[in-house]
Amino acid sequence: MTLLVVRDLTVRYAPGVPAVRGVGFDVGAGEVLGVVGESGSGKTALALAMVGLLPPDARVTGSVRLRGEELVGRSDAELSRIRGRDLAMVFQDPLSALTPVHPVGDQIAEAVRIHSGATWPAARARAVELLDLVGIPGAARRARACPHEFSGGMRQRVMIAMAIANDPVAIVADEPTTALDVTVQAQVLDVLKAAKEATGAAIVLITHDLGVVAGFADRIMVMHAGRAVESGPVEEVYRRPRMPYTIGLLQSLPRMGAAGAARPAPVDGASPEAPAAGGGCAFRPRCPVAVDACGGRDPEPVLVGPSGHTAACVNTEATADPDAVFPLPDAVPRPARPPRRERPVVLEVDGLVRHHPLYRGTLLRRRAGTVHAVDGIGFDVREAETLALVGESGCGKTTALMEILRLARPQRGSVAVLGQDTAALRPARRKALRRDVQVVFQDPFTSLDPRMRVADIIAEPFAAHGLRAPRGRVRELLDLVGLEPAHAGRYPHGLSGGQRQRVGIARALALEPRLLLLDEPVAALDVSVQAGVMDLLEGLRNRLGIAYLFVAHDLAVVHRIADRVAVMYMGRIVEIGSVDEVYGRPAHPYTRALLDAVPLPDPRLERRRRRVPLRGDLPDPTAPPAGCRFRSRCPRYAALGAVDARRCEEHDPMPRPMSTDRESDQWAACHHPLAEAGAGS
């Protein structure tokens, strides 16, 4: 039964171009429609238009019918009777979507009372029931807690509980898992699935993550520049995409599935926010198979496959073979280098510790505890290799990076760069050493000084060291990172995210460093832009022989670029080894769980996967569990007998090699590793 029918929906903000241009779709009972698109594609405007929450200066035309009832054009008061009862919404940021001063139980109970007129005690009881349904342990007690006492994942569960409080007909979820770690994302998606089963609601899931859609949605709609450019059943669209934009999106994803690390193709240029009126297909400037007919007017969706698979493309003949649409850029070959063991060590970290003291009180400061941000980690990075530090947020990976960047004496342990111990450095030597160690930050929007031109930004490293940039060096660097000489005179706000990140990389390369520290360099970029930046980083490493220390939370990205990977959990490295070994045969249960939680952008693989989900959230970082820190969430520990479990409770596991093979350097800190030494797979 079709519950939600959207036809020709257009959203226009006061003067400018429409954010959504004539979008239409149907969603049936118990069906999930995944709406994907990059930033600026109009997907959030679409969500807000459906629930009538756009600001008053936005004009909405077209039709949104919920069980045959028209919603567009209703007054806010009328919509309020429908919102929360028949039509519910789950927002991206559960912290700002919940009122901070009321207990969550009361907030859910209020949602129940408004629409059903139940008494407070009955509504509260229902709230506890709902919290239990979404998997919040100790629901009756936790109902009395305020939002700040919940973690991000738990808050999103509360939001879902509130959304399903009145058995809605349809749920609109706008990026419900984007702010969450992968392991928590997997939990929340499971909850959303359970909520769907319990209510039979139609779900519109808006996301930029093609992996989430692959695992969760039945149908997919790809949005670009405010239009639905391709839609159809998930399996069909993933297997045979016909719109060049969809093809580009799917190909630009780094994959870590069975097919191995096929190099993703980048889709160049920024997603246009404002397509020229009547200018034809908005994707034309980036499209490799554009023909003359693409100009003129927006292409209408045409049927290209079974079960209503449509693509809004003029030249669908050219996209019959998706692999041929985007030419793969030439890979920079990796020059033959001596084996790892013989290459010089660029960075050596041993027993590095960074504890943050917590103080209470203003006048008399009392030490209230210690956050063990980094608690004794060790690794080395050799020339021309990439070591990735991965882990969930709060695991200490960025702290470790910053601690290395300080080039000063650590609280405990040692850091040696190019053989020089940072604890023993004099200021002049430290400054000189900075030329060899450079950094690229996560957010290209905050890492460049908004008041400086690109040329000045790139030349700044020279000035900082009292040098003059050699003539032509800025142009050379721009060229190296794939920017035009004309970009030199621009200010950062005149560049797209991908271009800014390239400027950041050029600045880091200016002094020809030997070691580059990258803090989530592609996490803030759209997937189609990510591929280009990753290509650039890979090419630079292969050409210049720089060593990378790459901090990331995205395991697919890491799989693509890293040679070795170190998995961190609560300030410790729980597993380290070559990418092939760690991804292929994870020894630590945490690594296994992380890998399991990453959604694969392939519906068939994603649905066939057998996964052991990780329970719960990170423990309080000021009081890690005794013995093994991962114990509280470990699926393996839960299955152990009393004798084996004792070891996990009493002894903190130390990293030890997982194989006797000389070629292997996989180490894991686990008493009961998944792949025991020499046991094969």
Add this chain to the structure above:
Amino acid sequence: MTTGLAARTAPGRPAGTPSPAGPPRLPRRIARSRRAVAGLVLLAALFAVAFAGPLLSRWGWDDTDFTAFRQGPSARHWLGTTQSGRDVLALTLRGTRRSLVIGLSVAVLSTGLAGLVGTVAGFAGGRLDRILMWGTDLLLVVPSFLLVAVLAPLLGGGALVPLLAAVLWMVGARSVRAMTVSLREREYVLAARFLGAGPARVIVRHVLPQLASLLVVDASVNVSVAVVAESGLSYLGFGVRPPDVSLGTLVAAGQGAAPACPWPFAAAAAMLVLIVLAVNLLGDGLRDVLDPEAGPRRGDR
């Protein structure tokens, strides 16, 4: 490229030449701001009148015309005379000159001090930060107006400017520090530090430009506050001592007779209003120009 190197040779201040590729440099942008230009012109006019005016006038500020006491405007005395026969125009110009010099130098001194203490405390953090802020807070709770009133006569006329500056910088320093602390954690500031740039360079290149609009607003407020404070002190007899005059003493002297003879009072009060107006216009205009997110610069995409 060339623009980059040109700017490098003269770091800190943008070169005056507008580059072909980018948005115009600072002077050009100021010229585009109506408010800044209006304020600048008004301020320049006030200075010109206050310094050049007396040269053209027949009467000096300390001359006494024994033939005209407390008279209205006439061809002989354009703005009339006071009770003691002094020329109101000459007195007002003299007072304007004093007030302008005091206001501007106090503003420059106190805002400079605020910027210095604020950025150093905010950027250094730790113990130095705590000591500096402790001192700032201590000065904040001292009744500053009384302090100046007591100390100014003791230390002589020249001490008025430093004294006023010394009691006006604290609020500015606190907000500068707060902003510096948040700027210090910005990634581009971190990036500059990790590039190897020293603290002085980071403050000058990356922190101060962001603080510019805050400092300009602080300075323009301080001009007004200093002019008004000086007038207040002089009015009470603690500031400028007779026979010298400032706008404050003129207002004080003129107010008693204002109903019958408004000229001395009105002329001084009008000048006071004009000074404050000019400075605030200029400050507002500069703030808009210096704010990177503000209007016209966006147009260069």
